[in-house]
Amino acid sequence: MTCFCRTKAVRALLVGLVASAAVVLLCEPALAAPQEADPDYRALPFISSRVVMWIIAELHLMFAAFVLAVPMFALVLEFIGYKTGDKRFDQLAYDFTKLLSVSFSFTATLGALLTFGLIVLYPALTKYLVKVFSWTFLPYVLLFFFEAVFLYAYYYGWGKFSPRVHLFLGLMLNIVGTAIMFIANAWLTFMNTPSGVDELGNLTSLWDAINNYIWMPINIHRLIANMAFGGAIGAAYGAYKFLGARTMEEKAHYDWMGYTGNFIAICALLPLPFAGYWLGVEIYAYDQSLGITLMGGTFSWLFIIQAVLIGNLFLAANYYLWLSMSRIAGAERYRRFIKYLLGVITLCFIVWATPHSLVATVEEARAMGGSHHPILNVLGVMSAKNTAVNLLILTTYVSFLLYRRANKDATVSWARTGNLVQFGIFAVVVIFVVFLGVYGYFVDAQTRIGLSQPQVFSVLFAMVAVTVIDLFLFRGARKRGEIDWGRIPARAQYALFFLAITFAWLMGLMGYVRAGMRQHWHVYGVIRDTSVDAFTPTLGFAGLVVSITVIIFFLFIAVVFFLSGLSSRKDWAERTKGTRRWFRRAKQEQSDSTLSVEAS
Amino acid sequence: MNILILLIIVAALAAIQLFVTRWLPLNRLAWMAIWWVAVYAAFAYGINPPLPSSIVVLFMAIVTLALVAYLSADSEELASAMRAITAFMVERRFRVALLAVLVALPLLAALSVYTDLSKPPQPPTSSRTIHPPPPVSISFKGKTIPLSTANNPYRELQHSDEAAFAQHVENGRRIYFENCFYCHGDNMQGAGMFAHGYDPIPANFNDPTTIAMLQESYLFWRIAKGAPGLPSEATPWSSAMPAWENFLTEEEIWDVILFLYEFTGYEPRAQGMPH
Numbered sequence: 001m002t003c004f005c006r007t008k009a010v011r012a013l014l015v016g017l018v019a020s021a022a023v024v025l026l027c028e029p030a031l032a033a034p035q036e037a038d039p040d041y042r043a044l045p046f047i048s049s050r051v052v053m054w055i056i057a058e059l060h061l062m063f064a065a066f067v068l069a070v071p072m073f074a075l076v077l078e079f080i081g082y083k084t085g086d087k088r089f090d091q092l093a094y095d096f097t098k099l100l101s102v103s104f105s106f107t108a109t110l111g112a113l114l115t116f117g118l119i120v121l122y123p124a125l126t127k128y129l130v131k132v133f134s135w136t137f138l139p140y141v142l143l144f145f146f147e148a149v150f151l152y153a154y155y156y157g158w159g160k161f162s163p164r165v166h167l168f169l170g171l172m173l174n175i176v177g178t179a180i181m182f183i184a185n186a187w188l189t190f191m192n193t194p195s196g197v198d199e200l201g202n203l204t205s206l207w208d209a210i211n212n213y214i215w216m217p218i219n220i221h222r223l224i225a226n227m228a229f230g231g232a233i234g235a236a237y238g239a240y241k242f243l244g245a246r247t248m249e250e251k252a253h254y255d256w257m258g259y260t261g262n263f264i265a266i267c268a269l270l271p272l273p274f275a276g277y278w279l280g281v282e283i284y285a286y287d288q289s290l291g292i293t294l295m296g297g298t299f300s301w302l303f304i305i306q307a308v309l310i311g312n313l314f315l316a317a318n319y320y321l322w323l324s325m326s327r328i329a330g331a332e333r334y335r336r337f338i339k340y341l342l343g344v345i346t347l348c349f350i351v352w353a354t355p356h357s358l359v360a361t362v363e364e365a366r367a368m369g370g371s372h373h374p375i376l377n378v379l380g381v382m383s384a385k386n387t388a389v390n391l392l393i394l395t396t397y398v399s400f401l402l403y404r405r406a407n408k409d410a411t412v413s414w415a416r417t418g419n420l421v422q423f424g425i426f427a428v429v430v431i432f433v434v435f436l437g438v439y440g441y442f443v444d445a446q447t448r449i450g451l452s453q454p455q456v457f458s459v460l461f462a463m464v465a466v467t468v469i470d471l472f473l474f475r476g477a478r479k480r481g482e483i484d485w486g487r488i489p490a491r492a493q494y495a496l497f498f499l500a501i502t503f504a505w506l507m508g509l510m511g512y513v514r515a516g517m518r519q520h521w522h523v524y525g526v527i528r529d530t531s532v533d534a535f536t537p538t539l540g541f542a543g544l545v546v547s548i549t550v551i552i553f554f555l556f557i558a559v560v561f562f563l564s565g566l567s568s569r570k571d572w573a574e575r576t577k578g579t580r581r582w583f584r585r586a587k588q589e590q591s592d593s594t595l596s597v598e599a600s
Numbered sequence: 601m602n603i604l605i606l607l608i609i610v611a612a613l614a615a616i617q618l619f620v621t622r623w624l625p626l627n628r629l630a631w632m633a634i635w636w637v638a639v640y641a642a643f644a645y646g647i648n649p650p651l652p653s654s655i656v657v658l659f660m661a662i663v664t665l666a667l668v669a670y671l672s673a674d675s676e677e678l679a680s681a682m683r684a685i686t687a688f689m690v691e692r693r694f695r696v697a698l699l700a701v702l703v704a705l706p707l708l709a710a711l712s713v714y715t716d717l718s719k720p721p722q723p724p725t726s727s728r729t730i731h732p733p734p735p736v737s738i739s740f741k742g743k744t745i746p747l748s749t750a751n752n753p754y755r756e757l758q759h760s761d762e763a764a765f766a767q768h769v770e771n772g773r774r775i776y777f778e779n780c781f782y783c784h785g786d787n788m789q790g791a792g793m794f795a796h797g798y799d800p801i802p803a804n805f806n807d808p809t810t811i812a813m814l815q816e817s818y819l820f821w822r823i824a825k826g827a828p829g830l831p832s833e834a835t836p837w838s839s840a841m842p843a844w845e846n847f848l849t850e851e852e853i854w855d856v857i858l859f860l861y862e863f864t865g866y867e868p869r870a871q872g873m874p875h
Contacts, residue, residue, distance in 0.1 A: 287748040288815050288869070289733050296731030296813075311662065315669060322673040338673055346666040350659055356809065360652035362723050365799070368649045372807070375601075375647060376655065381809045441808045444867030489675055525736055 040124040041531045049121040050533035051545060054515075056117055058508050058549045059556070060110035062229070064184075065222070065507065067107050068177045069230025070096050071154065073264050075170035082163045092257055096234050097155050098564045104151055106556055122531075125522045132196075132203050133187055136210070140183045147176045178223065185218050186210040191523045192514065193286040201526040213286040217279035224275050227268035229503050233557065235261025236500035239493035240561055242486075251486035258496050259324060265499060266317045266396065270463075273310070273389045274456045281449060283517075290524065294517045296356070301539055302513050304355045307385070309506045311349035314392050316495050316502070318345060321399045323492040329481025331406035337398075344395045351388035356380030378441070386452050387437030390459045391430065397463050398426070401470065408477040418473040422466045429462040504553055508546035516542070605646040609638050628674075629681035632667045639663050731814070732831055734821045740845055750817040752854050752868075765858075772859025775852050779844070788863060798840045805864050812866040819857045819868075823848075 043049060074093040081089030118126045130137075150173035157166060189212050194201075196208030203209060238258030245251040284291030293299060322338050325331035354376055360368065368374075378384060410418070433455050440448040518524045520534045528534075537545075569575070616634060620626070626634075640663075643656050651659075672678045688694045737746040757765035777786075783802040785792040790804035805811050811819060821829070827839035844853060861868055 287736075288818060289736060289748060292731050292818070293733035296733070298733065308658075308662075312665070315665065319669045319673060326675060335674060339670060342666055342670050342673075346662060349662050349666070353658060353662065354655070358652055359654040362799070364650070364652040368652075372804075372809075373649065373651065373655075376651065377807070377809060381813070445813050445869040447867075491672060 038123055038127070042121050042123070044121070048533055050531070053114070053117050053121060054512070054545055055549050055552070056110060056114050058511055059553055060107065060114050061511060062504060062507060062553050063103055063107040063110060064181070065226040065229045066233055067100060067103050068181055069226035070100050070234065071170060071173045071177060072227060073231065075167065075174060078170060079167060082167065092260060094158050095257055097158070098567065099234065099237060099560055100151060101155055102560045102563045104148070106560070125527060128201065128523070128527055129187060132190065132209055135206060136183050136186065140180065143176050143180045143183070147173070147180060150176055181222060182219055185222065186215055189215045189218050192290070192518060193283065194523050194526050197526060201523070213282045214279060217275065217282045221272070221275040221279050224268050224272050225507070228265045228272060229507060231261045231264030231268060232500040232503040235265060235496045237261070237561055239496040241565070242493050243490060248486050255327070255485045255488055258493065262317065262320055262496060262499065265503070269313060269317070270393050270396065277386070277452055287524070290517055293519065294513065298536055299513050299517055300357055301355065302509060304353060306506065306509060307352040309502055309509070311352055313499060313502050314396055315345055315349065316499050318396055318399045320492055320495045320499070321403045323489055323495065325403055325406055326489065327484045327487045328406040334402040334406060337402060341395050341399055344391060348388040348392045348395070351379050351384050352392070354379040383437050383440030383448060386455055387433055390433045390455050394426070394430065394459055394462060401466065405470065405474060407480045407483065408474050409480065410473050410477050412473060412475065415473060418469055422469055425462050425465050429458045432458050501550065501554065504550045505546065508549050512542050512546060602646050602648045606642060609641050609646065613638055627680050627684055628671055628677045629684055632671055636663065636667060734818055735831065738821055738825065740824055740850060745820070747817045747821055750820065752816040752857060754854055754858060755816065768855045769858050769862050771852070772855035772857070775848065775856045776859050779847070780856065788860065800839065805860055811860055811864065811868070814869055816857050816868045819860070820853055823853050823856065
């Protein structure tokens, strides 16, 4: 086992180092080589280079997101276990961390493949990016090395170090991982919103090239999205183990794991639309062409697909919470609220998914008096969508609140007043959010964009204030019963699979949008794409590539789940003891009977 | 909104709740079916002008998903619904009703096919991009104008020299009424005297989702290049907007843009800013 682990660790390290070194070593001579000797592009037989790089990059990104996210909440869970002395948290953190080892190897391998692909298939672009960012590769390589050291020390050192030392290793793992992501983000965001270069693309300031318009929004967006994605994959692992569990103890543990993963995913999902909105604002601010391509032009329909997917995420997350109530005694009294919550979710989902650019027949367009529908037109813009998403977030929070208080009765003297204040906060915030949404139609664009901030902050205020009141309200509360972990319908586990797949699909889709909005530019406005693939594929084709990528990713994830589960399996000798004994006996009997036949 | 249809739908739901359930208790599955029909009727017939069929399909998919989630969110209700379906399929007392359903389903499919084929031939549906993305720069009478950084050169006069600004706006007004108002109308609602001969009809500048969302350089591009200058990704497009660069000077185009914003009361979207 130890040997296997060491081999794996060394292999991941080697792959990572080779990948990083390859960029520096292979591309530097190319810089010095005569220009005419280097082709700008190389083609692959049978398949387009762009599609190959697209799939590899997306797979690398998905695994990287997972590998960066899991240590974050593993550390938090471990810390909770350390502070409370509850061993279950420590075990849960370890269960999540078990998924990391294999995933890290996959991430490094895919990263190496991506690097080699770029060097071989897109030499001119790679050469230019290396020229601009050459100074960032050394810290990247070093950080990657430290990432491997901290990751394997964190995983294999579980229970081997003092808790504080182990927590420190986890913290370092997170810091190093985040730093790696920030560096890689600088390269890719530079391609979208290049800064720090002159009109000919010559570097004038490395810091400006790194700190371009969307660097920090992407950093924040990815940090949060990684948490959501990692939580969802972790929850899917819990669901997978739950469905295969044979004892109630196992079911209870993996039910809890699924719930915790989902809780992390949803907590991260709630602020994600705001981070995405900030990113959109920065893109628009950098260049209106990019902004319009993204939100109003070619890619606007992908945002409708995105809205449908995110709507599904919210619906599935709420659905899981409602099903989770079946494991709590006393939750029946809150069931009657589900239909109202669902009504609000459906309404907000519809508003969010309403397109601004309509698909209509000529007859339908004539009936509308043009390409705009007077009602849909109002719902198809950001004022309506921001309002809808804020209400969706608030509704999901209410579902969680009902789940949280399902088995409790407040015993404090001011319980009724507390409930009224909580209700009042919700009511005021909902009215405020809707008012700002409507007001947005009567002000200029700049003011309207600014209105999203008070909407966001009021929703955050409501969530924080209500949670604080709730904590005091249910202090010393009378319990109607314990949470019966493991008592949950199997379809709740399928909801967790659905969440993980939807998250992955969403990541693939939005990754394509971010890269695709450059259209015929490798580096927007600096290096033009002159390859045979310099066209925007149809939405159908893009959807197909994203779907294939997601399928491949989950095939890899199935391998990760299988390999991670091996450590908890019984030894082969022990597992097959009975079977082997039976075979031995059968063989013996057969040979005895043969001997007796021969003897007779 | 078609208020009458919506009122009939609400009244029907209320009647089922108040009267029908007295002698025929309905389980959640039945309520789901009733709600599905009611919401479909509201989307398909309760909104005027009618929603495009693509939108009705999208909305109904969401509603169906929500109703299925509602049914299965409660294990007892789900079991009750499954029992009802099983009983309908296997119990002798439902034999006639089951037979009716088995006959009705293919008949409905046939009716749907017949209705589709009976319609006169139609051009294919198209997805129209409302705001096509502008290029990085355009060439205007030999001069390159970078659209991502170009500003209206007369906008700053709004604060520094109000009289000069008013003169530019006045010039814009003259140009608008000499050239644009025939299609875009005297109130800029896209309802000029020629407007109804076009498909799509001209843009309504009072609509908060048109010029209020755009930077002035975007308007400059659209006015200067018109329909012939639309990018290929914005097709299919049948706009009748002429390329005004052939008739107006650069200053005249910037002036008419000032007038559009002055008249409608909107502010152009600012450039840059965040980061």
